[in-house]
Amino acid sequence: MMQENTTSNVALIVGVTGMVGVSLIECLKKPTVLGGPWTVYGVSRQPLPTWFLSSLLNKYINLDTLDQENTHKILSPLSSQITHLFWLALSVNQTEEENISHNSTMLSNVLKALTSAPDTKLSSVTLQTGTKQYLGPVFDPKFSSELAPPVPPFKEDYPRLPFPNFYHDLEDILASYSNSFSHSVHRASAIVGASTRSFFNVALTLFVYASICKRENYPFRYVGNKYTWEHFWDATDVRVLAEQQIWACVTEKAKFQAFNCTNGDVFTWKQLWKVICNVFDIEFVPFHEKDEFDCVAFMKDKGHVWDSIVEENGLYKTKMEEITCFYGMQMILKQEFQHVCSMNKSREFGFPGYADTLRSIANWVDKYRQMKILPMN
Numbered sequence: 001m002m003q004e005n006t007t008s009n010v011a012l013i014v015g016v017t018g019m020v021g022v023s024l025i026e027c028l029k030k031p032t033v034l035g036g037p038w039t040v041y042g043v044s045r046q047p048l049p050t051w052f053l054s055s056l057l058n059k060y061i062n063l064d065t066l067d068q069e070n071t072h073k074i075l076s077p078l079s080s081q082i083t084h085l086f087w088l089a090l091s092v093n094q095t096e097e098e099n100i101s102h103n104s105t106m107l108s109n110v111l112k113a114l115t116s117a118p119d120t121k122l123s124s125v126t127l128q129t130g131t132k133q134y135l136g137p138v139f140d141p142k143f144s145s146e147l148a149p150p151v152p153p154f155k156e157d158y159p160r161l162p163f164p165n166f167y168h169d170l171e172d173i174l175a176s177y178s179n180s181f182s183h184s185v186h187r188a189s190a191i192v193g194a195s196t197r198s199f200f201n202v203a204l205t206l207f208v209y210a211s212i213c214k215r216e217n218y219p220f221r222y223v224g225n226k227y228t229w230e231h232f233w234d235a236t237d238v239r240v241l242a243e244q245q246i247w248a249c250v251t252e253k254a255k256f257q258a259f260n261c262t263n264g265d266v267f268t269w270k271q272l273w274k275v276i277c278n279v280f281d282i283e284f285v286p287f288h289e290k291d292e293f294d295c296v297a298f299m300k301d302k303g304h305v306w307d308s309i310v311e312e313n314g315l316y317k318t319k320m321e322e323i324t325c326f327y328g329m330q331m332i333l334k335q336e337f338q339h340v341c342s343m344n345k346s347r348e349f350g351f352p353g354y355a356d357t358l359r360s361i362a363n364w365v366d367k368y369r370q371m372k373i374l375p376m377n
């Protein structure tokens with residue numbers, strides 16, 4: 001860990017080991033960062049993994065923010081130091097009602113702890129959410145059949161959908177503190193980054209799938225439907241998302257605003273599939289409508305193949321089921337709407353970040369290889 005320094009901005013990243021947390025620390029520690037230099041504290045429940053660059057953190061805090069008593073005990077003594085909270089934590093449950101209860105409790109516990117003392121320094125909170133703001137609770141079977149396809153490109157001023165959504169509750173909690181500190185909301189598309197601790201990690205899921213297909217000589221079949229194969233999607237590189245959050249928390253005009261956050265370009269899954277095939281040196285298999293493919297069922301018994309890949313290549317120990325999200329990925333990719341956000345508001349407010357989605361894929365695969373999470377070839 002680094003020595004504590006005496007800069008005025010002190011960031012607390014809750015959810016520091018997820019894809020975005022990892023990138024946010026790297027961005028906050030760049031010499032030219034906005035609002036810097038930053039002192040950075042990070043929270044997660046599980047201890048730091050070996051691939052994590054812990055030397056960049058000034059303090060690591062092992063804490064389950066669902067536990068109110070412990071959260072208060074550990075975080076309230078830091079309330080006179082922490083100026084900026086970056087909320088990246090996520091609790092995923094069977095129903096949206098449970099998502100609301102858990103995620104709201106986590107955020108409320110942390111905010112109460114950080115604002116409890118009279119000398120609290122908290123001035124800004126960034127809240128990361130996503131395009132479920134426009135899609136609704138797609139993973140809750142009670143509501144998923146009632147949801148209408150959203151109209152692309154999704155815009156920040158679309159009215160809230162009349163369905164439960166934990167994003168609404170988190171936004172409302174922050175709004176209730178608007179006399180105490182400012183906040184901004186960052187709505188990401190499918191996030192591309194590097195971590196083994198992210199619940200939904202579509203990129204790593206695809207890379208693990210490609211690695212298994214390569215090793216076993218399985219065809220690398222597309223996991224979605226004809227519609228998504230041919231139509232536009234967007235994605236969010238963690239570096240763009242981290243930069244947007246840092247920009248927003250030091251930019252007057254961005255206070256109390258919600259922003260979409262994507263790379264600013266679009267791609268078809270057919271294009272992305274070709275790129276993945278090139279990077280992994282596997283044969284491109286065109287999509288055939290008649291070839292009904294259920295990747296969830298196909299991958300169900302492939303955990304032992306991943307175990308062998310991990311063992312033979314001396315990789316960081318992971319279980320396929322813990323680092324992939326085949327069910328969520330397949331469900332989203334078998335829908336029929338273009339998943340595209342408007343970045344106009346973010347640009348108009350002055351955020352310049354962007355990334356080339358297709359070109360970035362090879363870099364992310366390289367990063368996973370350097371972290372010893374994916375095999376070298």
Ligand SMILES: NC(=O)c1ccc[n+]([C@@H]2O[C@H](COP(=O)([O-])OP(=O)(O)OC[C@H]3O[C@@H](n4cnc5c(N)ncnc54)[C@H](OP(=O)(O)O)[C@@H]3O)[C@@H](O)[C@H]2O)c1
Nearest residue numbers: 015016017018019044045046065089090129130191198199
């Ligand atoms: N993943 C995507 O592609 C995606 C796309 C669009 C929007 N989003 C949205 O982005 C937001 C963040 O999700 P994410 O996917 O970026 O998160 P993530 O990568 O899954 O990371 C979650 C982080 O929170 C920590 N955490 C979870 N529960 C915690 C608790 N009770 N106390 C302390 N730390 C806790 C996790 O570590 P431990 O497990 O060790 O605690 C991890 O560091 C969510 O609103 C999500 O819906 C995600």
